Amino acid sequence: xNRELARKVADAVLYEGYMLYPYRxxxxxxxQRWSFGILYPPAYGEVRSGTERSAMHxxxxxxxxxxTTVQIQLRFLHLQAWEVAQSSENQTQPxxxxxxxxxxxxxxxxxxxxxxxxxxxxxxxxxxxxxFTFPSSYQTEPRRDSAGQACxxxxxTQHQVRGVVSVISEAIRENVLKLTxxxxxxxxxxxxxxxxxxxxxxxxxxxxxxxxVSDGEFVSxxxxxxxxxxxxxxxxxxxxxxxxxxxxxxxxxxxxxxxxLYDYPQIAPxxxxxxxxxxxxxxxxxxRVMTLPDQExxxxxxxxxxxxxxxxxxxxxAQAQLMRTHGTIRSLRPVxxxx
Numbered sequence: 421x422n423r424e425l426a427r428k429v430a431d432a433v434l435y436e437g438y439m440l441y442p443y444r445x446x447x448x449x450x451x452q453r454w455s456f457g458i459l460y461p462p463a464y465g466e467v468r469s470g471t472e473r474s475a476m477h478x479x480x481x482x483x484x485x486x487x488t489t490v491q492i493q494l495r496f497l498h499l500q501a502w503e504v505a506q507s508s509e510n511q512t513q514p515x516x517x518x519x520x521x522x523x524x525x526x527x528x529x530x531x532x533x534x535x536x537x538x539x540x541x542x543x544x545x546x547x548x549x550x551x552f553t554f555p556s557s558y559q560t561e562p563r564r565d566s567a568g569q570a571c572x573x574x575x576x577t578q579h580q581v582r583g584v585v586s587v588i589s590e591a592i593r594e595n596v597l598k599l600t601x602x603x604x605x606x607x608x609x610x611x612x613x614x615x616x617x618x619x620x621x622x623x624x625x626x627x628x629x630x631x632x633v634s635d636g637e638f639v640s641x642x643x644x645x646x647x648x649x650x651x652x653x654x655x656x657x658x659x660x661x662x663x664x665x666x667x668x669x670x671x672x673x674x675x676x677x678x679x680x681l682y683d684y685p686q687i688a689p690x691x692x693x694x695x696x697x698x699x700x701x702x703x704x705x706x707x708r709v710m711t712l713p714d715q716e717x718x719x720x721x722x723x724x725x726x727x728x729x730x731x732x733x734x735x736x737x738a739q740a741q742l743m744r745t746h747g748t749i750r751s752l753r754p755v756x757x758x759x
Contacts, residue, residue, distance in 0.1 A: 426630065426665040426673050428687045431694070433457075433677050434495055434626045438531060438696040439727050441708055443720045445526050453529070457659070457678025459496070459583075459624040463609040464616075475604035476627055478676040479655040480662045481639040481648060484542060484597050488636035492538040494585050494603050496624035497531030498554055498578065506572040518572040521565050523722065525574065530724045531625060532578070536585055542599070542636075544591040549584055551606075556580040579621045582606045592651055596639075601629060601676070629660075629676040637671035640664055642683050693733050694726075709734045 436456055440449050459474055466472040482488070504518045504527050518525045536552045559576040588600040607622040631638070639645070641662055644652035655662075660676040664683040675681070688702070695705045709731065712720070720731045 423632075423666075423673075425667060425686065426675065429665055429681075429685050430495065430628065430630055430675055432687060433628055433675070433679065433681075434497065434533065435531075435694055435696055435726070436626065436679065438694075439723065439730075440697050441695075441705060442712060442716055443709070443723070443727055443730070444716055445528055445719060445723055454497075454531075454620060454623075454625045457496075457626045457628060458620070459603070459605040459627045459659075460619050461605055461607040461609045461622050463614070464619040465614060466616075473659050475602055475658075476629075476660050476676070476678070477656065477658040478601045478603075478629060478660040478662055479657055480599050480631070480641065480674055480676075481592065481644070481652060481655065482542075482597055482599060482633055482636050483595055483639065484636040485595065488542045488597070489634045490540050490542060490587075490599065490636075491632045491634075492540065492585065492587060492601060493630045493632075494536040494538075494552075494627065495630065496534055496627040498534045498581055499621050499623070499625065500530045500532050500557075501577045501621060502528045502530065503575045503577065504572060505575070507570050518563060518574075520563050520571050524719065525563065525722055526719075528723060529620070534581075534624075536583075538585050538587060540587050540589070542589045542597055544589075544597075546589045547586070549586040551582070551584045553580065553582045554578075577621075580607065581622055581624065582608075583624060596648070596651075598651075598655070599631075601631075603627060603629060626678065628678055630665075631674040631676070633672050633674075638664060638674045639671075640683055692737065693730070695730065706734055 437453060444450060458472065459476060460467050460472050462474040464472065467474045504516060504525055506518050516527045534554055538548065538550045540548055557578045561574040563571050563574055565571050583603065583605050586602045589597050592598050605624050609619060609622060639648055639652060641652045641655055659678055661680050662674050662676045663681045663685065664671060665675045665685065666673045668684045691702050695702060697705060717731060721728045
């Protein structure tokens with residue numbers, strides 16, 4: 421079992437699209453974030469119309485010797501909203517941005533990683549439900565300039581999210597079980613918070629599950645053995661794409677991803693770290709980050725710790741990153757015939 425390989429892939433899924441090049445909060449495409457794996461509150465209008473979802477349904481197969489246990493980990497991001505208010509003549513006016521000592525601070529939504537774990541001792545027929553709650557929070561942080569003069573206020577707000585993970589196991593035939601996992605958002609929406617922005621603050625973002633089995637093994641749904649091909653084809657997955665993860669050939673971990681993957685996905689070993697933008701190559705993004713003007717780099721530094729670290733890493737080791745990624749050859753094949 422190689423949990424580190426699985427964790428890297430799962431983290432890439434978790435932070436997919438977290439912040440896109442040019443990594444400015446003011447960029448239009450960074451104002452419409454969180455495009456994958458969103459489980460909205462059930463009262464959200466687009467959930468009720470069937471356009472979006474509030475739950476993720478996963479089905480998979482595993483071989484069991486009768487004493488199998490499975491650890492199920494639901495992971496998602498819980499939004500924390502930063503709101504900036506500027507002080508002016510003893511009154512607070514919220515323009516959404518604040519300048520302190522020539523540094524721009526803007527309102528921003530940061531994703532906080534959450535995890536819910538469920539341990540299940542499987543049997544021929546079992547049902548287990550685990551409810552979870554992450555509470556609301558509210559903090560204020562006064563901002564002052566280098567002279568000690570009050571410039572404004574930064575507030576951090578998180579709304580409560582509630583949900584449930586239910587697990588059903590049933591025998592398909594001797595030593596083969598079908599596992600059904602439903603992860604649902606059960607957060608209530610106030611009548612004045614029915615728009616998308618308010619709903620996102622009460623959503624489970626980039627939701628996915630990691631399954632780890634002891635004394636058993638998962639069956640690939642993409643390439644099942646011949647005797648289980650029809651059964652695997654009958655597994656129903658909604659908002660979920662279960663794939664094997666870890667070292668090639670291992671069958672003890674499964675990732676139920678909100679985006680389509682293949683069995684045993686891997687992060688390229690040449691990659692120095694997350695760029696959050698799967699539509700581009702690390703080499704290209706390294707070059708692009710290095711050519712950003714100082715004003716845009718300052719916006720990156722002030723976004724949040726993850727984006728600031730991306731910039732620091734790129735500035736400190738850009739040459740080494742480019743040497744690792746440029747011209748990497750995955751395999752060589754012999755040349756046949758005359759040149």
